[in-house]
Amino acid sequence: MKIVVLVKQVPDTETNIKVGDKTINETGVKWIISPYDEFAIEEGIRIREKNGGEVVAVSVGPDRVVEALRTAYAMGVDRAVQIKSDDYNTFDSAYTSEVLASFAKAENADLVIGGRQSIDSDSSQVAIQIAERMSAAHIAMALKLEFDGNTIKATKEIDGGTANVETSTPAVVTAQKGLNEPRYPSLKGIMTAKKKPIETKTPADLGVTAGKIEVVSLEPPPPRIAGRKLEAADAAGFASQLVKALREEAKVI
Amino acid sequence: MSNVLIVGETKDGELKKISKELTSAGRKIADALGGKVIALVIDDKAEALSGELKAVGADIIVNAKASDFNPEGFANIVSAVAKEKSAAVILMPHTPQGKDYSPRVAIKCNAGIIADTVGLSVDGGKVVGKKPIYSGKAYGNFKLTSDVQIFTVRPNSQEVVEKAGEGAVEASAEGFGDVKVKTVSTDASGGSKVQLTEASIIVSGGRGIKGPENWPILQDLADTLGAALGASRATVDAGWIPHSHQVGQTGKTVSPNCYIACGISGAIQHLAGMGSSKYIVAINKDGDAPIFKVATYGVVADLFEVVPALTAEFKKVLG
Numbered sequence: 190m191k192i193v194v195l196v197k198q199v200p201d202t203e204t205n206i207k208v209g210d211k212t213i214n215e216t217g218v219k220w221i222i223s224p225y226d227e228f229a230i231e232e233g234i235r236i237r238e239k240n241g242g243e244v245v246a247v248s249v250g251p252d253r254v255v256e257a258l259r260t261a262y263a264m265g266v267d268r269a270v271q272i273k274s275d276d277y278n279t280f281d282s283a284y285t286s287e288v289l290a291s292f293a294k295a296e297n298a299d300l301v302i303g304g305r306q307s308i309d310s311d312s313s314q315v316a317i318q319i320a321e322r323m324s325a326a327h328i329a330m331a332l333k334l335e336f337d338g339n340t341i342k343a344t345k346e347i348d349g350g351t352a353n354v355e356t357s358t359p360a361v362v363t364a365q366k367g368l369n370e371p372r373y374p375s376l377k378g379i380m381t382a383k384k385k386p387i388e389t390k391t392p393a394d395l396g397v398t399a400g401k402i403e404v405v406s407l408e409p410p411p412p413r414i415a416g417r418k419l420e421a422a423d424a425a426g427f428a429s430q431l432v433k434a435l436r437e438e439a440k441v442i
Numbered sequence: 443m444s445n446v447l448i449v450g451e452t453k454d455g456e457l458k459k460i461s462k463e464l465t466s467a468g469r470k471i472a473d474a475l476g477g478k479v480i481a482l483v484i485d486d487k488a489e490a491l492s493g494e495l496k497a498v499g500a501d502i503i504v505n506a507k508a509s510d511f512n513p514e515g516f517a518n519i520v521s522a523v524a525k526e527k528s529a530a531v532i533l534m535p536h537t538p539q540g541k542d543y544s545p546r547v548a549i550k551c552n553a554g555i556i557a558d559t560v561g562l563s564v565d566g567g568k569v570v571g572k573k574p575i576y577s578g579k580a581y582g583n584f585k586l587t588s589d590v591q592i593f594t595v596r597p598n599s600q601e602v603v604e605k606a607g608e609g610a611v612e613a614s615a616e617g618f619g620d621v622k623v624k625t626v627s628t629d630a631s632g633g634s635k636v637q638l639t640e641a642s643i644i645v646s647g648g649r650g651i652k653g654p655e656n657w658p659i660l661q662d663l664a665d666t667l668g669a670a671l672g673a674s675r676a677t678v679d680a681g682w683i684p685h686s687h688q689v690g691q692t693g694k695t696v697s698p699n700c701y702i703a704c705g706i707s708g709a710i711q712h713l714a715g716m717g718s719s720k721y722i723v724a725i726n727k728d729g730d731a732p733i734f735k736v737a738t739y740g741v742v743a744d745l746f747e748v749v750p751a752l753t754a755e756f757k758k759v760l761g
Contacts, residue, residue: 202691202711206579213580224692280575280584282545283554306541308691308714309576312557312594317545321517326622329513329542342626346686347511348453348538349637350630356623366692367685401554405570405583414721418729418740427741428751431723432759434739439721441700442643442667442756 190242190336190358193293194233194266195303195316197223197279198250198257202308211404222257225304228364231371232334233302234265240336243267245296249288251275255387262382263374270388272395280310284392284400286318291395294323298359299339305330305363313363320361328354330365444475444567447482447529449520450495451539453637455487460535460640462498463600467562468533469499469607474564479607480527482614484508484519489611496609498602502527506614510625511539515618517546522616524551529590531569533562536594537639544594553590560599560697560718569593577691577714596718597640598697636670638687642699646672646689646716650705650726650745654682659746660704663753666760672696672716674706690715704745708733725749 200206200213201221207214222230233244246261248254249272258269272288293301301323303316313329320327326341328334332351333344339357346365374382392398419434421427435442446468450461461483468479481500483491488505495503504527506519520543524532532551534544536558548555561572568585571593575582586592638644645664647657657671664671672694673687689696691711701719706712708724708731716722717736724737725745734740741748 200576202577202714206576208580213576280556280582281554282557283548283588286545286549310557311574311577311695312555313541314545314548314555314557317513317542318549321546321549327513328623330538346538347628349686350628352628353626354623355626360622399587401586401588402556403585403587405565405585407575407580407582410574410578410581410717413736414738416722416734416736416738416740418734418742421743424743424747424751425755427743427748428755431739431741431752432755435700435721435723436759439700439738441721442760 190236190240190299191297192233192236192242192244192300192302193296193298194230194244194246194261195289195301196226196230196246196248196257196261197307198248198254199223199307199309208407208409211407213407220253220256222260223304223307225306225364227371228366228368229302229304230261230264230266231369232364235369236300236336245270247272247289247292249274249285250277258387259382260374262385263378264372265378268388269385270390272390272392274392278400278402278404280404281400281402282312282314282318284397286315286322287397288392288395289315290319290322291397292390293319300358301361303363305365316361316363323359325359325361326356327361328356329363331362332365332367334362443528444472444477444530445480445527446472446477446531446533447480447524447527448533449535450481450483451535451537452483452485452491455485457491457494458640460537460597462494462602463597464533464535464595465495465498465500466603467595467600469603469605471531471562471564471569475530475567477530478502480504480529482506482520482523484516492609492611496607497604499605499607501608501610503609503611504614505611506616508618512618512621512625513542514546514621514623516543517550518619519614519616520547521550523614524590532590532592534594536596540594548592551590551592553588553592554586555592555594556584556586557594558596559593560596562593574718578717596697598642598699636668638670638672638689638694638696641670641696643667643669644672644696644698645669645702645704646674646706647677647704648674648706649676651677657683659749663749666753666756674712703733704749706733707731708736
């Protein structure tokens with residue numbers, strides 16, 4: 190089975206974000222693999238371990254994404270590909286999916302796996318757009334995957350519960366927390382990953398030239414309503430003050 | 443003419459609030475661009491819901507039949523109706539269902555999409571979508587360069603405005619078509635009574651509740667307020683409550699009118715999931731907990747005393 194794993198590099202949640210006019214200031218930003226994509230890498234490796242085949246990690250972005258691809262190598266993928274884009278607009282899902290679908294088609298992928306969303310844009314778009322572009326099935330928010338030849342049996346999270354679904358390859362899957370527990374790369378894995386080749390392509394190589402989103406501006410979050418700590422002698426006092434504040438000041442209850 | 447298509451969402455034959463939020467948001471855009479608001483509802487019982495959508499601005503209400511949800515099927519119907527009605531703008535809910543079919547709609551309409559928007563405005567004939575980015579640590583304003591402009595909209599982010607539209611009702615013959623994924627069975631037992639992502643009030647518990655046996659204290663308050671029950675990652679990881687209740691980076695993103703955090707310290711990953719709540723109440727014994735930095739109302743006290751007192755007080759005033 191040929192498995193393509195989508196890896197997005199994003200700023201660490203703990204990183205301070207400084208907003209520029211149309212991009213963030215990347216100085217001092219710590220970059221990580223988007224957490225849900227780690228579940229995707231792990232699942233890709235586990236499927237190969239069980240069913241054989243090849244796992245290819247792919248990431249779109251400038252040269253810093255090579256670090257994310259090395260981590261994927263250290264976890265156990267077979268090949269890693271950077272789709273080099275120095276001015277990559279991380280919020281343009283239609284552009285990203287066009288590039289990645291073109292790549293996955295060229296690879297004859299049976300399965301494409303990504304995280305259920307990336308934590309920089311939280312759009313939940315790219316993977317399922319790829320499915321549409323490949324005329325493939327998709328399973329979003331996967332919690333469990335089983336393969337039997339070309340047949341996929343999966344459990345996915347739905348609104349207020351879970352569903353058991355069935356489909357066949359080619360398919361696109363998005364990983365939800367709970368699908369697996371990603372492994373930590375071993376020291377040996379990290380050392381050998383440093384020497385492995387990173388293949389490079391450009392969006393133009395894949396026939397993609399223009400995006401569909403224009404960034405108008407970025408801005409800091411709106412200021413929060415100024416808060417205050419309530420003062421009271423006992424629990425009943427706190428309760429009556431809080432009820433009053435929520436009903437009369439905030440008017441939300 | 444720039445028609446705006448909104449896609450409603452139903453549960454158990456009833457309209458979800460997000461459907462009205464989208465219709466009102468669509469009304470504003472259609473008025474600015476000069477077009478009609480078309481509300482599409484995909485549900486066997488859709489016809490009975492038309493009046494509610496007319497009241498908040500729908501000019502044409504299109505009902506399509508479906509007895510259950512299928513993402514490919516929904517995408518087929520939405521994109522077919524969008525083409526029939528020459529929609530220039532499409533608004534879909536940023537809910538678990540919306541996230542499952544909206545990506546396919548974007549590709550079928552050869553369009554770009556801005557997902558998880560919390561603000562929509564019109565500038566120079568184009569819609570500008572505002573959305574939180576980088577876990578709410580910044581906001582971005584974006585426009586689409588494609589002919590059809592598509593947005594998903596975060597629940598609770600748009601005001602519902604009573605302003606009647608023309609309200610013509612049409613039945614659509616569009617169906618699911620060929621779908622590649624078959625649903626074998628569903629299990630709805632893991633969810634909360636009120637859906638977290640759409641709740642207007644959330645009562646949420648963290649490590650401070652000390653153990654799973656104490657959820658009833660929070661559930662009692664939640665039931666009194668008609669609120670959903672949320673949880674921090676620590677409580678989920680400890681096995682005290684299913685992951686479906688988790689709010690935060692690796693859980694759900696919520697933006698209720700009121701978020702009541704009980705015994706939650708407020709790690710940045712938690713704030714990423716609830717920081718856009720309008721009002722935040724923090725109840726925590728530790729006055730230095732980071733949750734107090736974002737709290738509108740802070741109560742530095744023992745939740746085991748304050749929460750039951752709060753429930754009792756609300757029962758009194760809400761009757």
